[in-house]
Amino acid sequence: xxxxxxxxxxxxxxxxxxxxxxxxxxxxxxxxxxxxxxxxxxxxxxxxxxxxxxxxxxxxxxxxxxxxxxxxxxxxxxxxxxxxxxxxxxxxxxxxxxxxxxxxxxxxxxxxxxxxxxxxxxxxxxxxxxxxxxxxxxxxxxxxxxxxxxxxxxxxxxxxxxxxxxxxxxxxxxxxxxxxxxxxxxxxxxxxxxxxxxxxxxxxxxxxxxxxxxxxxxxxxxxxxxxxxxxxxxxxxxxxxxxxxxxxxxxxxxxxxxxxxxxxxxxxxxxxxxxxxxxxxxxxxxxxxxxxx
Amino acid sequence: xxxxxxxxxxxxxxxxxxxxxxxxxxxxxxxxxxxxxxxxxxxxxxxxxxxxxxxxxxxxxxxxxxxxxxxxxxxxxxxxxxxxxxxxxxxxxxxxxxxxxxxxxxxxxxxxxxxxxxxxxxxxxxxxxxxxxxxxxxxxxxxxxxxxxxxxxxxxxxxxxxxxxxxxxxxxxxxxxxxxxxxxxxxxxxxxxxxxxxxxxxxxxxxxxxxxxxxxxxxxxxxxxxxxxxxxxxxxxxxxxxxxxxxxxxxxxxxxxxxxxxxxxxxxxxxxxxxxxxxxxxxxxxxxxxxxx
Numbered sequence: 108x109x110x111x112x113x114x115x116x117x118x119x120x121x122x123x124x125x126x127x128x129x130x131x132x133x134x135x136x137x138x139x140x141x142x143x144x145x146x147x148x149x150x151x152x153x154x155x156x157x158x159x160x161x162x163x164x165x166x167x168x169x170x171x172x173x174x175x176x177x178x179x180x181x182x183x184x185x186x187x188x189x190x191x192x193x194x195x196x197x198x199x200x201x202x203x204x205x206x207x208x209x210x211x212x213x214x215x216x217x218x219x220x221x222x223x224x225x226x227x228x229x230x231x232x233x234x235x236x237x238x239x240x241x242x243x244x245x246x247x248x249x250x251x252x253x254x255x256x257x258x259x260x261x262x263x264x265x266x267x268x269x270x271x272x273x274x275x276x277x278x279x280x281x282x283x284x285x286x287x288x289x290x291x292x293x294x295x296x297x298x299x300x301x302x303x304x305x306x307x308x309x310x311x312x313x314x315x316x317x318x319x320x321x322x323x324x325x326x327x328x329x330x331x332x333x334x335x336x337x338x339x340x341x342x343x344x345x346x347x348x349x350x351x352x353x354x355x356x357x358x359x360x361x362x363x364x365x366x367x368x369x370x371x372x373x374x375x376x377x378x379x380x381x382x383x384x385x386x387x388x389x390x391x392x393x394x395x396x397x398x399x400x
Numbered sequence: 401x402x403x404x405x406x407x408x409x410x411x412x413x414x415x416x417x418x419x420x421x422x423x424x425x426x427x428x429x430x431x432x433x434x435x436x437x438x439x440x441x442x443x444x445x446x447x448x449x450x451x452x453x454x455x456x457x458x459x460x461x462x463x464x465x466x467x468x469x470x471x472x473x474x475x476x477x478x479x480x481x482x483x484x485x486x487x488x489x490x491x492x493x494x495x496x497x498x499x500x501x502x503x504x505x506x507x508x509x510x511x512x513x514x515x516x517x518x519x520x521x522x523x524x525x526x527x528x529x530x531x532x533x534x535x536x537x538x539x540x541x542x543x544x545x546x547x548x549x550x551x552x553x554x555x556x557x558x559x560x561x562x563x564x565x566x567x568x569x570x571x572x573x574x575x576x577x578x579x580x581x582x583x584x585x586x587x588x589x590x591x592x593x594x595x596x597x598x599x600x601x602x603x604x605x606x607x608x609x610x611x612x613x614x615x616x617x618x619x620x621x622x623x624x625x626x627x628x629x630x631x632x633x634x635x636x637x638x639x640x641x642x643x644x645x646x647x648x649x650x651x652x653x654x655x656x657x658x659x660x661x662x663x664x665x666x667x668x669x670x671x672x673x674x675x676x677x678x679x680x681x682x683x684x685x686x687x688x689x690x691x692x693x
Contacts, residue, residue, distance in 0.1 A: 216537050233537065237530030240576050244509050244526065269597040277583060283533050286591075290570060293595035295602065298579075302586040304562040309588065 110337070110369035113259050119381035122258065123169060123388065130170040130392055133399065142395035143172040144202040144228065144387075145194045149187060149213065150180035155206045165384045171391050174200070184213050188221050195223040201398060202228035202391035228390040230254070231279065239287040247397060248390050253285040255382025256317060256338050257292065263336055263371040265315075268293035273313035275299045275306065275326070275359075281319040281340050289315065318359040328364025337365055337372040340379050403630070403662035406552050412674035415551065416462060416681065423463040423685055426692065435688035436465040437495040437521065437680075438487045442480060442506065443473035448499045458677045464684050467493070477506050481514050488516040494691060495521035495684035521683040523547070524572060532580040540690060541683050546578040548675025549610060549631050550585065556629055556664040558608075561586035566606035568592045568599065568619070568652075574612040574633050582608065611652040621657020630658055630665040633672050 130142060144166055148159055159175065166173040176190055187205070194203045203226040209215050219227075224234045230250035238246035260267060272294040276282035286298040297309050310316060310330045318326055319340035331337060341359030358375030366372050373379055423435060437459055441452060452468065459466040469483055480498070487496045496519040502508050512520075517527045523543035531539035553560060565587040569575035579591040590602050603609060603623045611619055612633035624630060634652030651668030659665050666672055 216534070231534075233530030233534055234527040235530065236533045237526030237528065240529045240533065240580070241509070241524075241526055241572050242570070242576070269595050271598070277535070279534050283535070283583075287533070290591055290593075293593070295590065295592055295596040297588065297590040298583055299588055300583070300586070302562050303588040305564070305588075 110366040110372040111263070112366075113262060113336075113338075113371050113373045113378060115255075115259060115373055115378040115381045118258060118262050119255075119385040122382075122385045123165065126385070126389055126392055127169050130395075133392070133396055134170065137399045140395055140399040141172055141199070142170070142202075142391050143174065143200050144204070144391045145174045145176065145197075145200045147176045147178065147187065147190055147194075147203075147205045149178045149182050149205070150210050152208075155208075159206055161384050162387060165388050166391075169388045169392070171388060180210055182210075182213075184217060187213065187218055191218070191221045195221075195226065200226065201394040202226055202387075204229045204387075226394060228387055228394065230284070230390065236279075236284060236287075239284060239291065245291070247393055249288065249386075250280065250284040251383045251386040251390065252281045252340065252379065253288050254389075255386040256281075256285060256340070256379060257288055258382060258386075259338060259373060259379065260315060260336055265336060265371075267315065270294045270314040271312050272296045272315040272317070273299060273309045274317045274319070275310065276319035276321075276340075278319060282317075285317050285319070289317075320359050322359055323357050324359070324361040326360040326365065328361055328368055331365050331368040333368050334370035335368075337369040338379060339373050339375050341375060342380065403659045403665040404556070405659075406555060406629075406631075406664050406666045406671060408548075408552060408666055408671040408674045411552060411555050412548070412678040415675075415678045416458065419678070419681055419685055420462050423688075426685070426689055427463065430692045433688055433692040434465055434492070435463070435495075435684050436467065436493050437497070437684045438467045438469065438490075438493045440469045440471065440480065440483055440487075440496075440498045442471045442475050442498070443503050445501075448501075452499055454677050455680060458681050459684075462681045462685070464681060473503055475503075475506075477510060480506065480511055484511070484514045488514075488519060493519065494687040495519055495680075497522045497680075519687060521680055521687065523577070523683065529572075529577060529580075532577060532584065538584070540686055542581065542679075543573065543577040544676045544679040544683065545574045545633065545672065546581050547682075548679040549574075549578060549633070549672060550581055551675060551679075552631060552666060552672065553608060553629055558629055558664075560608065563587045563607040564605050565589045565608040565610070566592060566602045567610045567612070568603065569612035569614075569633075571612060575610075578610050578612070582610075613652050615652055616650050617652070617654040619653040619658065621654055621661055624658045624661040626661050627663035628661075630662040631672060632666050632668050634668060635673065 163173050224232045230248045235246040238244045272289045274286045277300040286296045289296045315336045317338040323343035339358035339360040344354045347355040456466050517525045523541045528539040531537045565582045567579045570593040579589045582589045608629045610631040616636035632651035632653040637647045640648040
């Protein structure tokens with residue numbers, strides 16, 4: 108039996124509909140509260156601009172005010188830090204994020220550290236990440252992509268507790284916080300990375316597999332444990348002359364082969380991708396709601 | 401061939417000798433810098449008092465000034481937070497810790513959050529824990545017991561990178577930060593806990609095994625991978641009428657059986673225990689040194 112497809116687009120749409128209703132309710136109950144997201148962009152990378160447009164559109168749909176603060180590629184660290192300080196202190200702003208990546212001359216860690224943890228809707232500030240580790244101190248804000256993946260896993264109806272979960276990739280945005288969220292949900296997590304020596308064995312044992320390494324079709328079908336939940340975070344562009352654009356988008360997992368073995372699997376595109384922006388909006392809502400209490 | 405014993409007592413003594421020399425050198429180079437540790441004790445638990453005496457003694461030996469601030473069992477959260485505030489702002493204090501556990505009416509998380517992350521020599525503040533996760537942002541201060549365990553593992557001469565490490569127990573003091581330090585050292589880490597369903601399999605696969613669950617002789621000898629490095633964090637008291645005290649101290653691992661299979665193993669007592677206080681002193685030194693630069 109082929110794997111059930113985890114439809115991130117539909118799940119994300121339903122979450123966004125719910126969020127829109129929740130925000131309308133919040134505004135009605137507390138007219139003084141108007142959820143607002145401020146975003147700082149440095150430079151004009153076209154991929155960043157596309158992501159920002161997606162966020163702007165999602166904010167508008169949800170009923171979240173959106174303010175974009177743009178700086179030239181040549182902006183200094185101090186320019187950015189000054190703007191962050193202003194937005195940290197601005198009570199009308201609930202969520203604040205800096206679009207990554209930043210130009211090379213700017214230290215990302217210093218920028219992220221400067222954002223008030225209370226407004227850090229990307230969930231990347233060390234104090235929020237630390238609260239993912241410390242027992243009984245869950246942060247209000249969880250990093251968007253792993254938070255979205257937890258929703259996708261829960262949507263399958265499987266029990267997470269007691270399952271073996273393998274996370275491939277230990278990046279700050281997905282792999283590392285993903286391993287923490289899965290441990291908090293009582294899975295037994297193995298975190299794999301470029302230095303892992305027997306990665307296939309770790310993948311074969313996974314009841315829940317999350318792959319976030321950015322290598323097209325890396326995970327083979329026969330590495331998948333039969334019935335596993337497979338979450339593919341990869342977004343890789345491979346040449347394809349049959350497409351008008353000249354390329355097609357594939358994940359880190361060989362979807363055709365894996366979907367014959369897995370129990371549930373996310374497609375690429377349309378799996379994890381649509382969840383991230385929805386979760387960002389949810390984080391803005393959570394901050395606005397907690398600030399109104 | 402029986403396992404080589406990892407002599408925590410000797411390794412800790414050699415680190416303490418080195419630290420004493422380093423501190424003397426720091427004081428000579430910068431006479432204005434006088435490393436100082438402040439400790440807050442609430443109540444009069446006898447085990448806490450014993451640990452505090454150990455810390456006081458180790459500080460004296462290392463050349464670290466020590467100040468003990470004692471509060472009655474009935475102290476309020478505000479009493480403790482006010483004292484923390486004073487010590488956070490006192491430039492003569494480099495390291496500040498609150499002896500755990502606290503009386504039940506005081507929220508430990510709020511107390512730990514109040515300690516300046518720069519003086520948090522226990523390494524338990526969420527921002528310091530978060531920096532263990534975020535790539536390329538290692539905190540100045542690492543939690544004492546896991547930091548000591550890394551020294552013990554390194555003392556065996558094995559290569560950590562690429563090894564399978566299983567950590568049993570996900571507590572804030574040992575298991576959770578241990579898994580982060582081992583991942584940073586490029587091991588592939590599986591973090592097991594009370595909800596893990598096939599714990600023996602995870603233990604059997606471990607090239608490096610760290611057990612911190614507080615259950616006497618839980619890990620059996622035939623669960624150990626031949627040649628593994630076995631770190632036993634347990635300190636359990638079992639009745640023993642042949643002892644004058646009426647009990648003996650055993651670890652979480654069946655030492656007699658495991659030491660026939662492992663490559664290297666820590667004894668209990670005399671393994672992990674002596675390292676923790678030495679690492680605490682090292683953390684005070686690191687803060688004092690960085691404050692002098």
